[in-house]
Amino acid sequence: MRCHIGHIDVSKHSWSVRLAPFETNIAMQMRLTIQQIMLCSLIAAILAAGACGGNPPPEVEPTPPPVPAAPPPAPIPAPAPLEPPMAVQPEPIVEEEPLIVQSLDELNRESPLVPVFFTYDSSEIGPDAQSDLQRNVTTLRQYSSWVITVEGHCDERGTAEYNLALGERRALAARDYLISLGISEDRLRTVSYGEEFPFAPGQDEEAWQLNRRAHFIVTAQ
Amino acid sequence: MGNQLHLVVASILLGIGLITTQASPLQTLPLSQQEPSQRQPSEVELIIGESIGTQPRFAVPDFISLTDDPETTEVAQILAEVLWNDLDFEREFYMIPRDTYNTIPAARSMTDIPFDRWREIGADGVVIGTVQRTNEMVQVQVRLFNVRGQESVFSRQYTGSARNPRLYAHTIADEIHQNQRGLRGVARTKLTFVSDRNRETLIGPVDNRTIKEVYIADYDGRNPQRVTVNRSLNITPSWSADGRAIAYTSYDRGFSDVFVSFIYEGRLETPAAGNAKEQNWLPAWSPNGRQIAFTSNRDGNPELYIVDIDGSNLTRLTHNPAIDTSPTWSPTGNQLAFTSDRSGRPQIYVISVDGTGIRRMTFESYCDRPTWSPSPFNEIAYSSRTGPGHDIKVLELASGVVRQLTFGIGTNESPAYAPNGRHLAFTSTRSGEKQIFTMARDGRNLNRVTRVGNNEMSHWSY
Numbered sequence: 001m002r003c004h005i006g007h008i009d010v011s012k013h014s015w016s017v018r019l020a021p022f023e024t025n026i027a028m029q030m031r032l033t034i035q036q037i038m039l040c041s042l043i044a045a046i047l048a049a050g051a052c053g054g055n056p057p058p059e060v061e062p063t064p065p066p067v068p069a070a071p072p073p074a075p076i077p078a079p080a081p082l083e084p085p086m087a088v089q090p091e092p093i094v095e096e097e098p099l100i101v102q103s104l105d106e107l108n109r110e111s112p113l114v115p116v117f118f119t120y121d122s123s124e125i126g127p128d129a130q131s132d133l134q135r136n137v138t139t140l141r142q143y144s145s146w147v148i149t150v151e152g153h154c155d156e157r158g159t160a161e162y163n164l165a166l167g168e169r170r171a172l173a174a175r176d177y178l179i180s181l182g183i184s185e186d187r188l189r190t191v192s193y194g195e196e197f198p199f200a201p202g203q204d205e206e207a208w209q210l211n212r213r214a215h216f217i218v219t220a221q
Numbered sequence: 222m223g224n225q226l227h228l229v230v231a232s233i234l235l236g237i238g239l240i241t242t243q244a245s246p247l248q249t250l251p252l253s254q255q256e257p258s259q260r261q262p263s264e265v266e267l268i269i270g271e272s273i274g275t276q277p278r279f280a281v282p283d284f285i286s287l288t289d290d291p292e293t294t295e296v297a298q299i300l301a302e303v304l305w306n307d308l309d310f311e312r313e314f315y316m317i318p319r320d321t322y323n324t325i326p327a328a329r330s331m332t333d334i335p336f337d338r339w340r341e342i343g344a345d346g347v348v349i350g351t352v353q354r355t356n357e358m359v360q361v362q363v364r365l366f367n368v369r370g371q372e373s374v375f376s377r378q379y380t381g382s383a384r385n386p387r388l389y390a391h392t393i394a395d396e397i398h399q400n401q402r403g404l405r406g407v408a409r410t411k412l413t414f415v416s417d418r419n420r421e422t423l424i425g426p427v428d429n430r431t432i433k434e435v436y437i438a439d440y441d442g443r444n445p446q447r448v449t450v451n452r453s454l455n456i457t458p459s460w461s462a463d464g465r466a467i468a469y470t471s472y473d474r475g476f477s478d479v480f481v482s483f484i485y486e487g488r489l490e491t492p493a494a495g496n497a498k499e500q501n502w503l504p505a506w507s508p509n510g511r512q513i514a515f516t517s518n519r520d521g522n523p524e525l526y527i528v529d530i531d532g533s534n535l536t537r538l539t540h541n542p543a544i545d546t547s548p549t550w551s552p553t554g555n556q557l558a559f560t561s562d563r564s565g566r567p568q569i570y571v572i573s574v575d576g577t578g579i580r581r582m583t584f585e586s587y588c589d590r591p592t593w594s595p596s597p598f599n600e601i602a603y604s605s606r607t608g609p610g611h612d613i614k615v616l617e618l619a620s621g622v623v624r625q626l627t628f629g630i631g632t633n634e635s636p637a638y639a640p641n642g643r644h645l646a647f648t649s650t651r652s653g654e655k656q657i658f659t660m661a662r663d664g665r666n667l668n669r670v671t672r673v674g675n676n677e678m679s680h681w682s683y
Contacts, residue, residue, distance in 0.1 A: 108427065121566075149475075159589035159604055159611060159634050160648075160678060161457065162560055162567050164470075164477075164502050165516060165523040165544040172518075189497050190518075191476050196454055197423075197430045217427070219475075 104218055112139055113148065113216035115199075116174055117209060121158065123169035125177050129214075133174065136216060137181045147220035150175045152192040153199065155208035160195055167192030174214035189219065267374045268401060269346040269367050276315040277345040277401075281305040282322050284350035284361070285329060296386045297352045300361065303387045304348065306441065307394030307408040311643065312666065313401070317344055331364060336371045344368050348397070359383045363393050365401070375400050387443060405641045411682040412637075412646055413437045413448070413458040413467050414657050418674030421452055430454075433675075435469050437484070440639070440681070442657070442670035448484055455480075460682040461506050468504035468513055479504040479515050481530065492532040493517065501526075505548045505557075514538070514548035514557055525559055527574070538576050549593045549601075558582065558591040558601050569603055569616070582616060583623075590635050595642040598662070602626075602636035602645055613647050615662070626664035640683045646670065648677040 113136045116129035125133065140146060152171030154163035171190035179185055199215070200207035269277045281304050284297035301319070309316040325338045331349055339347045350363040358380060365375035377396060379389055391408035398406035415433040423430040435458045438445040449455045451473040458469040471480045478495030479502065482488075492513060493501035499519035506513055507527075512534075514527045525538040525545050539545040543563035550557055556578075558571045569583040569591045582591075587606035594600045599618045604611040607625070610632030615624045627633040631650030638645055639659075646659045655677045657670040670679075 105425065157609070158587070159567075161503060161547045161635065162544070162562075162589040164457075165546040168500075168518055168523055169544065172521075189476075191472070191500065192502075193454065193472075196433070196456065197427070215427075 104221065107221070108217050111216075112143075112218065115213045115215045118170055118212040118214075120155075120208075120212065121166070123152075123166065123173045125173050129174070130177070133177050134181065137178060137183060140178070140183050140187070143221075145221060146218050147187045147189070149189045149191055149217045149219045150178075151197075151215040151217060152190065153197060153211055153213050153215060154195045155211040156195045156198065156203070157208065158195065163194035164192055167194045170212075170214050174216075269365070269374060276313065278317055278343050279308060279314040279346045279348065280317045280322060280339060280342070280344040281308065281319065281348045282325070282327065284352050284363075285327070287351050287353040290354070293352055293354045296354075296359065296383070297350075299386050300350060300352065300390045300393075301348075303390035304350075304393055307391055307406070308397065310394075310408070310441075310666075310668075311398055311402075311404060311406055312661065313398060313404060314346070317342060331362070331373075334366060334371075336366070336368050339368045346374075348393075350393070354383060357383055359386065359389070361389045361393075365397060385444065387439065391439070407440050407639045407641055407644065407681075410440045410640055411437050411460075411464070412440055412442070412657065412670065412679050413460055413682070414646075414671065414676050414679040415456050415458060415469075416671070416674050416676045418676070420674065423454070424452060435467060435482075436676075437467070438670070440659070440670075441668070442672075448482055457503050457678050459504050459506050459680050462508055462510040462683050464682045468506055470502040470504065476500045477502045479513065481513070490530070490532075492528050492530055493526070493535075494532055503547055505550060507550050508552055508554045514550065516546040516548070525557070525572075536576075538572065538574075540576075547590050549591050551593050552596045558593055560589045560591065569601065587611075588614075592636050592638055592645075594638050594662075595640055598642040602638065604634040604636065604647075610650070613645065613664075624664075626660060626662075635678050637680045639681050644681075646679040646681055648679065 114132045116125070116132045118124070118129070119126065140148070150171045152167030152169065152174075154167050154170070158166060168190070171192055175188045175190050178188060195211070198207070198211045199213060200210040281301045283301045286294045286297040305316055305319055308314055321342060325342070326335055328334045328349055331351070334347070334349055345368055347366050347368055348363060349366060350361060353360045359382070361379045363377050364373040366372065367374050375397060377393065379392065381389070388409070394408040395406040398404040414436055416436050417431045417433050419434070421432050423432050432452055432454055433456055434450070435448040435455045436445050437448055448458075448467060449469070449471065451471065454472040456470050458467050460467055465485055466481055466483045468479055468481045470477050473480070476495060476497050477500045478491055479493040481490040481492060481504075483490075493515055495501045495517075499517060501515050501517045504513045504515045512527050512529055514525060516523050517526050519526075520537070522542060523544045523546050524540070525548050526535060527538055528535045538557070539559070539561070541561065541563050543561055544567070545559055545561045547560040548557050549559070554574065556571055556573050558569055560567050561570050562568070564581065567587055567589050568581055568585070569588050570579055570581050572579045582601065583603070583605070585605050588603050591601045591603045594602065600615050601618065602613060602615045605614045608629055610629065611634050612625055612627045612629060613633045613636045615626060617624070626645070627647070627649070631652075633647055633649045633651075636645045636647045643662055644659050645662060646657055648655050649658050652669065655675040656672070657676045657679045659668045659670055660666060
């Protein structure tokens with residue numbers, strides 16, 4: 001923090017060599033000053049602690065890193081071993097928290113948005129797809145900062161080339177439906193992978209119907 | 222590949238003093254079109270043929286190794302094998318199987334060829350070659366002898382790197398086809414295709430997404446080299462007319478865009494200038510090498526566009542709420558064929574390069590990936606749904622006749638013409654995984670080109 005950035009930059013140039021001692025002096029002086037301030041404020045803080053409240057100087061703040069961790073857990077381990085029921089309470093809040101702090105990859109592995117499926121050679125949003133998209137809208141309203149990519153996929157029965165366009169159509173159809181339900185266009189991107197990334201590897205209708213899909217990826221949280 | 226540049230091709234005229242320096246026009250005509258020759262007593266017949274309308278029978282014994290080391294001996298054998306295959310590929314000659322030469326004593330030089338023995342097994346022509354190694358260089362001499370006349374009708378000498386001996390054989394084959402049949406062979410052409418042979422998966426949120434990279438290989442599948450190294454999805458490669466660049470669709474930046482890779486310079490361009498909202502795919506290089514046609518969603522729907530290689534002069538070709546995709550250029554560059562589902566199902570259409578004169582060409586259940594033949598053949602190959610899978614068909618433009626080339630073994634897609642129009646490469650699942658095959662334009666002479674992993678979406682260099 002106290003590192004004198006100006007000094008480092010300037011000294012890259014040859015002419016600054018002459019200035020260096022002067023700069024160093026200032027830096028040293030500053031370091032001294034900061035140390036003094038810190039010492040003083042530490043004393044002040046100890047004094048103030050006894051006298052309840054007070055106004056800690058701003059320099060003190062950066063020194064202790066984990067503020068919330070230390071004090072609260074102390075009371076919790078208190079309960080005696082012989083108490084039988086009614087122990088656990090704060091868990092529900094903790095459950096929801098990890099979803100938000102996950103990395104994007106971890107988040108997407110859990111597929112927070114459900115895929116929607118299409119009939120053969122079609123990019124029409126059917127009734128099942130509509131209700132699945134409505135579920136996704138609920139999730140997207142809950143996590144209103146998410147930006148998502150709608151991937152269009154096809155089964156392998158079409159040609160690889162035409163399927164790139166069909167997948168595009170499917171992605172656009174799903175995207176447009178989300179927009180019609182009030183999701184902002186700015187939060188929605190599309191990409192078509194044609195038949196390149198099948199969900200199920202098989203070569204029967206069971207696999208094909210899983211592969212004709214729009215898949216949703218969270219690309220920004 | 223660089224070998225080609227280093228190759229010094231020297232045409233050596235033989236000691237048959239009577240041969241005129243340049244081949245007469247007759248020499249470049251296919252055999253069947255020649256007049257029965259009325260030979261002057263002093264003339265040497267330069268075209269080998271038994272009689273009109275039958276294939277001359279050729280033999281290619283192992284080349285003669287002039288330096289006595291195992292490596293050169295191996296090269297001498299490879300040259301003969303590859304040359305035999307290259308000459309066989311065009312079906313202009315009947316190639317006498319090499320395992321029938323065993324009883325014929327090997328020549329030790331160009332001057333002790335046992336012509337009588339070659340005549341016994343019915344050879345009209347025999348190719349005799351020598352290989353000599355000096356340091357890192359190789360010198361190859363080759364002559365084609367008319368067995369009956371016991372005279373050389375074709376002679377060449379090549380010097381170059383020892384790195385890829387197959388290139389010498391490919392060059393000899395192309396020159397023999399040119400010299401004897403007036404035919405542009407394809408032995409030195411290359412295929413580009415995409416492959417998952419490394420079985421790498423996409424780095425990203427979803428598991429088990431196998432990536433594909435663009436490769437090039439000789440027309441026979443040998444000498445494969447990887448072009449893209451971005452560990453992303455790369456598909457639909459297309460050669461430039463000069464064979465020095467490949468345009469393809471890449472998802473390297475999270476969306477699809479047209480990449481142009483100048484493969485010998487290591488330069489990469491994105492002339493369609495895609496972004497997350499304006500995506501581009503399926504590039505097709507114009508015959509003059511200056512433009513690329515491609516599909517884009519930039520106006521909200523898959524449409525066709527044309528752009529200069531430097532990114533200028535973007536023009537929109539199609540205007541239809543249906544899908545328009547899979548462009549291919551006519552040999553003159555005046556028209557394009559493409560796929561549209563404006564009739565409800567994907568079918569092949571033709572449009573002028575100025576966007577006028579649109580015509581529907583196919584009336585089948587599902588057609589895609591049109592590929593316009595080179596001249597003189599005036600036809601469009603495409604894949605057509607014929608059952609659960611697809612087959613390769615050819616539409617002859619002058620007559621409107623459709624020929625089916627493959628018949629329902631697996632699915633057969635993505636046809637690509639050889640530059641001489643006599644062959645097609647395509648993707649087939651007939652052997653299980655997707656592999657590249659080549660066949661003659663009549664559907665015969667099937668050759669499997671790739672073997673490792675899935676390989677598809679081939680395009681033949683010009």
